[in-house]
Amino acid sequence: MSTRFTVVSRLLHWSMAAMVIAQFFIGVTMIAALSYYPLLLAIHRPLGIAILVFAIVRLVNRLTHRPPPFLATMGPLERRVATYSEYLLYALLLAQPLIGWAMLSAAQSPIVLGGALHLPAIAPHNLTLYAVLRTAHTVAAYLLFATFTAHICAVLFHTVALRDGILHRMSLWPGRSRPGE
DSSP: OOSSOOHHHHHHHHHHHHHHHHHHHHHHHHHHOGGGHHHHHHHHHHHHHHHHHHHHHHHHHHHHSOOOOOOTTOOHHHHHHHHHHHHHHHHHHHHHHHHHHHHHHHTTOOOEEETTEEOOOSSOOOHHHHHHHHHHHHHHHHHHHHHHHHHHHHHHIIIIIIOOOGGGGTOSSOOOOOTTO
């Protein structure tokens, strides 16, 4: 059995990573630099929908392609934590854009994908619902950031401290074969 994820899985993974990192920076800058707010909002909304689409494609890909086995350096508890944190990441990558879309729907603010192409509302116009969803969007963003950061820290620990080749499993570049691969 291969020790690497499929090429499609790797391409989806790194595409999603780039979009999520960009979305984090856009989200923070939208709040910190209000003069850029309209421009960043025009990017933030369709990028959120792109993340939602990619998350769905990734989930389907993940359900139809068995991942490589865990590395021998990972104990049972670490494997469980890795599995549950992956579930959490998928849930957040699906929920966060949906919450944002519903929030905008509740505010009667359409998501413009380009030109006259707008997404339909998925929640009723209701300012109280908008306020609740806005808070949920913020909380989910912080939770996604924390989970994403924990994921990166775990990969760095395995790559730098354990040197067990975990990054090779998801890398786009060819790497040296490790003993036992």
